[in-house]
Amino acid sequence: MTTPQLVVHRDKDLMALAAAARLITRIVDAQSARGAASVVLTGGRNGNALLAALAASPAREAVDWSRLDLWWGDERFLPEGDPERNATQARDELLDAVPLDPARVHYMPASDGADGDDAEAAAERYAAELAKAAGPEDHVGVPAFDVLLLGVGPDTHVASLFPELPGVRETTRTVVGVRGAPKPPPVRVSLTLPAIRAAREVWLLAAGEDKAEAVALALSSPGEIQAPASGAYGQHRTLWLLDRAAAAKLPPEMYPPASA
Numbered sequence: 001m002t003t004p005q006l007v008v009h010r011d012k013d014l015m016a017l018a019a020a021a022r023l024i025t026r027i028v029d030a031q032s033a034r035g036a037a038s039v040v041l042t043g044g045r046n047g048n049a050l051l052a053a054l055a056a057s058p059a060r061e062a063v064d065w066s067r068l069d070l071w072w073g074d075e076r077f078l079p080e081g082d083p084e085r086n087a088t089q090a091r092d093e094l095l096d097a098v099p100l101d102p103a104r105v106h107y108m109p110a111s112d113g114a115d116g117d118d119a120e121a122a123a124e125r126y127a128a129e130l131a132k133a134a135g136p137e138d139h140v141g142v143p144a145f146d147v148l149l150l151g152v153g154p155d156t157h158v159a160s161l162f163p164e165l166p167g168v169r170e171t172t173r174t175v176v177g178v179r180g181a182p183k184p185p186p187v188r189v190s191l192t193l194p195a196i197r198a199a200r201e202v203w204l205l206a207a208g209e210d211k212a213e214a215v216a217l218a219l220s221s222p223g224e225i226q227a228p229a230s231g232a233y234g235q236h237r238t239l240w241l242l243d244r245a246a247a248a249k250l251p252p253e254m255y256p257p258a259s260a
């Protein structure tokens, strides 16, 4: 487990710009070191804002998009192309504008795909795809992602792991079907905490005052069943990227000095 490191930006727009710049650097570094990079995308407002900032950045030219593997941390289990799918939103914000290798873009299945509306079967299919990409040194059955992005919901959910639901209790499988999600749509597919924790770096994104309670709760170590975000950490680094509004309820001793 890595200790969470907090960075607080002035507002959500600056947070998205800074996170995009940070992500470009991380991808370029990984491509230089290992030939390719892998990133797990998140849905939600902050994840989409990051992708939009990345699309608008001239520095995006520094990335070799053909050597980037993209995965998803969760998906709203809806038909292909549905505007509420995280994949559709990611395509609109960035993916359609950059020269990715389609074979390296690992979308989570849609509800009108090969498994129909069986979210559990779709989860198994995605787990198999992840296992195929994992190397012999990757014990959990997923690749050691360079960066795994997570939005943080106002209820502390990350990916589609909601407080107290079975998904957050999963200790063996890497991907699960989720039913009864309190945020629509109720049926989803999600990486589990063991899969999330296999990432080299986990970055949690939270901006806005509606996230302040969740940030304070998750960082006070209440337990991951009650606050799933508290169980999300990376092998090398766990980074919480916040704006001032989302950091407002942190106890003063946790507030990073440089960003006060």
Ligand SMILES: O=C1O[C@H](COP(=O)(O)O)[C@@H](O)[C@H](O)[C@H]1O
Pocket: 042, 043, 044, 045, 046, 047, 074, 075, 076, 086, 150, 151, 152, 153, 154, 158, 159, 160, 183
């Ligand atoms: O539904 C979802 O919500 C969370 C958080 O989204 P936000 O808009 O409150 O930031 C997101 O992380 C997740 O990927 C998505 O499916």
